[in-house]
Amino acid sequence: MAIRLGILGYGNMGSAIAEGALLKGVVKAGDVYVYNRSLPKMQKAEELGFNAVGSEDELWKSSDMILLAVKPQFMAEALRSVDKTDEAKAVVSVAAGLTTDRLRDMMPGPVRILRTMPNTPVMVGEGVTAFCEGTDLTEDELDFAQDIFNSIGMIQWIREEDINAVGALSGGAPAYAAMFIEALADGGVKCGLKRDVSYKLAAQTLMGAAKMILDKDMHPAELKDMVTSPKGTTIEAVEALEKGGFRYAVMDAVVKATEKGGKM
Numbered sequence: 335m336a337i338r339l340g341i342l343g344y345g346n347m348g349s350a351i352a353e354g355a356l357l358k359g360v361v362k363a364g365d366v367y368v369y370n371r372s373l374p375k376m377q378k379a380e381e382l383g384f385n386a387v388g389s390e391d392e393l394w395k396s397s398d399m400i401l402l403a404v405k406p407q408f409m410a411e412a413l414r415s416v417d418k419t420d421e422a423k424a425v426v427s428v429a430a431g432l433t434t435d436r437l438r439d440m441m442p443g444p445v446r447i448l449r450t451m452p453n454t455p456v457m458v459g460e461g462v463t464a465f466c467e468g469t470d471l472t473e474d475e476l477d478f479a480q481d482i483f484n485s486i487g488m489i490q491w492i493r494e495e496d497i498n499a500v501g502a503l504s505g506g507a508p509a510y511a512a513m514f515i516e517a518l519a520d521g522g523v524k525c526g527l528k529r530d531v532s533y534k535l536a537a538q539t540l541m542g543a544a545k546m547i548l549d550k551d552m553h554p555a556e557l558k559d560m561v562t563s564p565k566g567t568t569i570e571a572v573e574a575l576e577k578g579g580f581r582y583a584v585m586d587a588v589v590k591a592t593e594k595g596g597k598m
Contacts (some may be wrong), residue, residue: 336365337424337478340397342390344379346372348403350457354486356382357459361482369393371490390415394442399424399475406431410440419443424475428452430501434466434494446470448479451497452486453474453504460486466494468569502591510587515540529589 339361341348352368353498355361363383370376376386387393394400394416394570404412422444427437434449448471452463463483471479482491492500514537522532544554562569575581 336362337368337475338365338396338398338476340367340369340400341379341384342369342393342400343403344368344372344375345403345405346454346457347452348380348401349375351401351403351428351452351482351486352379352384353382354456354459355482357499358485360478360485367393367396370521380565387551391417393422394419397423397475399426399478401539402429402437403482404429409437413440413442416442422446424448424471426479427451430505431595434468446472446475449494449497450479450483451500451505452483454508455484456483459486463487463489463496464492464498464500465489467491468494469513483509498595499588499592501595506587506591510584511540 339352340354341352344352348368348370352361352366356363356366364385367385368376368379369387370379380386385396387396390412400423402409402425409429409432419442423446425437425441425445426448428450429437430451432440432449434447437447437449438445439489446469448469449466450463453461455461456463456546459524464484465480465483469476480489489502490500515533518536518539519529519532522535523529527535543557546557558572562572
């Protein structure tokens with residue numbers, strides 16, 4: 335029997351997850367139930383064949399597994415709109431900052447919980463989602479959850495106490511990568527390349543380098559050594575990056591973001 339998936343909060347993240355799973359055949363549109371307070375977003379869900387329901391409570395009752403994709407600051411209010419129930423539900427949260435224990439306290443009834451943290455590249459099917467250990471989902475529910483998130487990228491299991499570091503690294507890294515791409519493009523422009531050409535070269539090159547490291551199980555230093563030939567241009571550039579404190583700046587960014595996450 336198919337697991338009926340409810341998406342509570344059909345914003346950027348909720349829609350990316352649902353639509354990615356639909357595209358990869360993990361779910362059928364008729365088995366997905368969606369609720370969002372934005373009418374245009376509900377209309378978009380209906381256009382894809384999803385079941386647009388009228389309330390949080392209706393979504394809860396219609397689904398076997400509920401994906402909590404509401405913004406953290408609105409989560410308690412959304413869950414208060416669900417009538418109290420004795421029926422145990424499977425819940426998968428993508429809400430940042432809400433621990434498993436805190437989520438359990440908010441629930442309208444008994445639940446089995448998996449806390450996750452996806453990053454924004456799930457919107458193009460190239461994300462990474464951290465799964466917190468200690469989940470009490472059943473084996474079938476966990477298999478289904480893994481299928482969903484594997485359809486939009488990759489999964490990495492972590493200890494829940496490490497989630498702030500994950501947020502600082504994979505959660506924040508799209509911003510750091512975007513800054514690096516912008517800086518590379520600025521360098522290209524300074525050396526005479528057109529702006530649009532520089533952006534394309536920089537972005538595609540970063541994507542290709544990441545794919546080499548992942549697909550070939552390559553250590554990053556191995557890729558660096560492949561590109562840096564004796565007395566060549568790249569080793570000059572690497573030296574300039576080292577003089578500029580490139581490694582330290584990136585490491586410090588992750589540390590600072592982790593520390594900030596722990597205070598929120």
